[in-house]
Amino acid sequence: LPWFVTMLVIHGDEFKNHILGAELRDRIVHDTPFSLYYFGVIIRYYLPWSFFFMAALAVRFRPVLVLLTFSPSTKSYFLFLFEKLKIWHNNITHKDNQAFLFSILWLVFPLILFTLFRIEHSRYMLPASAPIAMITAHFFSQLTDSPNGFQDSTFKVSFYLALTFYFLIFTLTAIGIFFLFPHFSAPTGLMALSLLSLFGVVLLLILYKSKKYSLLIIALSIIQIITLTSLSGESISYFNRYPMKKFANHIQTDPQLEKRIGLYRLGNHRARMGVMTGLPSIYLKSPEELELFIKSGNNVYVVMRQSDLKSEFHNFPMTITATDTVWRKFRISKDKIALLLQDGLKTHLQEYFERYVLLKVEGKLIE
Known part of the structure; x- marks a missing residue:
């Protein structure tokens, strides 16, 4: 109760509306089907x-x-x-x-x-x-x-x-x-x-x-x-071929202060990266947002697909500091499993995997 009172005094109606809305109403009134x-x-x-x-x-x-x-x-x-x-x-x-x-x-x-x-x-x-x-x-x-x-x-x-x-x-x-x-x-x-x-x-x-x-x-x-x-x-x-753990460990070994992390079109990884590093992690959904993020300060890291880097941002002042491979989203079937067992994984790497890169901004963007 003291915490709620303190938050209400500090944030006022914004906190009250959040508690009554997102935390109560939205959790009770929704379309999720009944299950055990x-x-x-x-x-x-x-x-x-x-x-x-x-x-x-x-x-x-x-x-x-x-x-x-x-x-x-x-x-x-x-x-x-x-x-x-x-x-x-x-x-x-x-x-x-x-x-x-x-x-x-x-x-x-x-x-x-x-x-x-x-x-x-x-x-x-x-x-x-x-x-x-x-x-x-x-x-x-x-x-x-x-x-x-x-x-x-x-x-x-x-x-x-x-x-x-x-x-x-x-x-x-x-x-x-x-x-x-x-x-x-x-x-x-x-x-x-x-x-x-x-x-x-x-x-x-x-x-x-x-x-x-x-x-x-x-x-x-x-x-x-x-x-x-x-x-x-x-x-x-x-x-799961989840690269954020490797990238988070790499970022945490950097002794520089006030580091910031941007995830380009990888919104589902933003919260996990923030939890693992304890640093601000921002979802970037467009090239314009990425450009503004890079200009926002020093000690900036960016995570994106390697394909996006090559096709859109190869001229940006960013250096690859780590890479990792992740599963692509696909539907598995008995036929695909049989094919994997027959051919091995090597011949299907491009089909089932894609590469993510961790980039560190070096220098400033050229206007």
């Missing part, structure tokens, strides 16, 4: 922890399911339904389950709210992260207190699914490197990721078979952190 997006991404966003989260839910609701199997089949439907709800209510409101009930309500409420508003953004999963972590951690805690629980089929299924997840990361990473490496050198972190994923599978399996369950949970946590960090930091940018 958030309930589906619980599995995907929290892999492989989501396997253990589902196992925790299965363990909690198993007593209810077991009791229901002994209900006489001769009872009427409504009586059976009443007994079912009564059993469920008594179980979920028991003193030992109140913390679990609180966590479930904490989890379900924001998911239902954002589902009704039809807002589909991954950042809105943050309120659900805490209860998912608490339920999963309590599940591990109960298993640690009762080591025989690690031999239960519920844990075994989730554990071997987690191993399969890591093994898939290793397999797909290795295949991707093998496919692209002859043409694009793989970063060291990516090579380490593939080896770490394989090592993690072997280590977790050894710890499980030797019944060192406490170490198993700790190892699972460490492997998850390192793997996902490497995956988001190296794999995605390498396989």
Whole structure:
């Protein structure tokens, strides 16, 4: 509340209209179709922890399911339904389950709210992260207190699914490197990721078979952190052929102050470049805007397609300081995949890739 009051005092109606308009009205009144997006991404966003989260839910609701199997089949439907709800209510409101009930309500409420508003953004999963972590951690805690629980089929299924997840990361990473490496050198972190994923599978399996369950949970946590960090930091940018990370690192090594970045007809990269460098990043949509941007000051960097540089700006006082290759936008089909496997990637580089360049302005434009 103090932040809102401060911003309102500083910016007045501009801030008020933004909050009531873009932040509230536009997020509620829109044409996005209704979907169960958030309930589906619980599995995907929290892999492989989501396997253990589902196992925790299965363990909690198993007593209810077991009791229901002994209900006489001769009872009427409504009586059976009443007994079912009564059993469920008594179980979920028991003193030992109140913390679990609180966590479930904490989890379900924001998911239902954002589902009704039809807002589909991954950042809105943050309120659900805490209860998912608490339920999963309590599940591990109960298993640690009762080591025989690690031999239960519920844990075994989730554990071997987690191993399969890591093994898939290793397999797909290795295949991707093998496919692209002859043409694009793989970063060291990516090579380490593939080896770490394989090592993690072997280590977790050894710890499980030797019944060192406490170490198993700790190892699972460490492997998850390192793997996902490497995956988001190296794999995605390498396989997506995303050049902005390379360019951002190059710009940040420049010791000069007051650097500015312009992206010529690459508006979808502007925000990411700004986040990775912490510097002003401006979208330039015309040659006139680019010319004005170059004249605006020193320490100016420009990112554009190499084809645009050759066709429109080869006489501009700009020096290429870095280049990278990105995927072109195209629709993949079974026939194209078969052709790639048959001919290899080299013969199709021009069709599927284009080059981006990072330019540094040297001198002034000649009028």
